[in-house]
Amino acid sequence: MQSYDHKEIEKKWRKVWEEQKLDEVDPAKVENGFYCLDMFPYPSGEGLHVGHWRGYVLSDYFARYYRLQGKTVLHPMGFDAFGLPAENAAIKNKSHPKEYNAKTIPVFINQLKAIGAMYDWTKTIDTSDPGYYKWTQWLFLQFFKHGLAEKRNSWVNWCPKDQTVLANEQVVNGCCERCGMKVTKKQLSQWYLKITDFAEELLDGLETLEWPENVKLLQKNWIGRSDGAYVVFHADKVSLKVFTTRVDTLFGVTSLVLAPEHPDVENVTTKEFQNSVLQYVEQSKERTELDRQKNTDQTKTGVFTGGYALHPLTHKQIPIWVADYVLPNYGTGALMLVPAHDERDYEFAKGHQIPTLPVVESADDLPYEGDGKLVNSGIYDGLESIEAANKIAKDLEARGIGGPTVNYRLRDWLVSRQRYWGAPIPIVYDPEGTPHAVKDEHLPILLPTDVDFQPGGESPISRSKEFRARAEQLYGKGWHFETDTLDTFVDSSWYYLRFLSPDDQSRPFDPKLIAKWLPVDLYIGGIEHAILHLLYARFVYRFLVRHEYIKIDNPEPFQKLFNIGMVGLNGAKMSKSKGNIVSPDPLVEHYGTDALRGYELFLGPMENSLDWNPRGINGVHRFLIKLYSLTSKVSNDSNDDQESLFDQYLTKINAMMKDFRLNTVLSEAMIFVNSLNSSKAVNKTVLERLVVTLSPAFPFISEELWADLGHKESVFLTHWPKSFGTANSVPKVKILIDQKFIDEIDIDENMTEEKLLKLIKDMPQFSQKLGGQEIKRTIYKKGELLNIITRG
């Protein structure tokens, strides 16, 4: 069998494609655009492994497929180059993160080029480039100008190892998303973007998206809408507002409980209890969120404040407690304690001799959390929970002491970071300390270079003399810049807009091009960004649409999302530190780019995470050799069988492609090639059409075969093939006797059951099985099967 020289072919076509600028697109000149986007990578020094390849091969497959469908495909690539990894690597190597990136990015680009993907390299962006982060700073200022960026003093997540605050989304199981260190709490003044203003539309917008259901669900749960009511309780000096989803249990309240961080704790605490309350509050400050959460199964701690509030309906005196199982950041940071109908409240009450007062008719078990008829609830007795809740909420509203409300679990996005390698937050403080937006003409606020960027709990930039001098020079004596930098997720929240006009010096993006190209038609990346990046980007885009920076009907940036599964080795995630990285390089060297691309797709369903099997690539390689050898028996003689086989193949793969089932697309291709391989001659047109269908997966060998078949132009300038229009094969009927498959026969589509049965009885393979047995019954599905039952 004739082999083929993959190195020769790759070299040849790579050059031709580059010369013809086949992958370059001018977004302004296109009417039928298709925006195919990969989640852009951080250009790590670890290099690409076979797991990274998978996502890039997948996006390239569809980029090429849609090009063959007649679309002009924009497929850009850029680098999320700001952030901790570059900074930490630089600290370790005693170099500058900028130098580190300058070294790693070209290596990274070469590795990406090895994939043979049709990236438009004229549109590359680097988020750490001043030409880019100028506009990241501009973006922040737009939030500031609309009152959606705010500096707030509050308790924040703090990573003691990375020496920086973290957004809520970056705390995983109480630990730092990056380094795994236990996250502690710190009270700091930090910048927030008010994503909670968009909670409802971010939730509603999910319904319009063609995203995997599990990702939509993750976002839905993260946003965490809960419908309930607020209720106001009056105490001596203050009124306390609580949020509840069970306002029907209002008559069962036996206490109010405040979070230790609640601002009114000292206002309700009596002299007598001052010491114990103060001590408790101090003590809970020292506990990390994780410690507080771990308490779940133990007795809940808390102290009595000595204060009382008036129940709004019964006018009873309700004691006020402080307990750290009450979260300061959810609802109002205070809750009404209903031990009879809430498990956590029950547990707390039990440990502190607080009475339990059932108000919903129930089984004897306490706590009972279900719905039911109300008891001990005055005029509401006898009503069902839902009815009662509605009525009570309305009555409270009428009296101005409560009412229906919606609460979200989502919290505002903390964007300040006490690290060096990011975009400086473009805020300048006057001598009194009031924040002002940096003037547009001063953007970008460049990162100072005269600093040692060892993290020290405070932003390293604050140590820059030049940075201090710059502020005074631009704004006057006593003025100073904000010294924190922006979370890198701000950089990546808008990069997909920049790809359309990456070199525009005058504005961050071109609204006209955005109206033309957005939303992104296909977005491919890992599931790890299900909440972080994908939620932030939706928020930023919706902000830009709401305030008409972009005029577009659909306020969602990514219409269709596909999550590529991760590739591990022996059950572990690949990483340099574990030393288990499988490099694509030797595989490309030995089997060729096409073989590795095909194997990545053939491994299994694209959304599945799986373990790398180093051996299987052989199969794809053999397939390519077989495919290549078909050229030696090309014939112009028409061949009905091959045309019909092609049509069946095409119908199958067209359907499979819609569901991203590329592993079975390749299986079908293998079946078809195996069958052609066993023929003496292969019809030229059939082979041509086959080659086109294989070109998205195997661009190099397809281009070579296409040229061999006499074509002067690239295979990627042709169109996805149509069927030969062969009749959809002869109708076949499967014959089963007693549920067991015997044979398949060709018959007239409209044959009646009687005629068919008669026919069968005369055919030896069936008559033998049937013997003389009595036919009890039959099941006949026209054009499909006949099941003959002789038993039972």
Place this chain on the structure above:
RNA sequence: GCCUGGGUGGUGGAAUGGUAUACACGAUCGACUUAAAAUCGAUUGUCGCAAGGCAUGCGGGUUCGACUCCCGCCCCAGGCACCA
């Protein structure tokens, strides 16, 4: 604890309610070769010489027919986790 997905050969995995195990990998045997690699051919769920049984995590159910639908368990992965 709650919410999602999953559980099919030695392995990755196929199967609009209709021949379970496609397509590959690996393995075994054979051909070619001085030999090896590559390549080609055969076999490959399991028990059985065979006929034929038995097998899609476990137990039930619906159906002429269930990997597929329903009910109850078990296990694995991911997410959330005192969210009032």
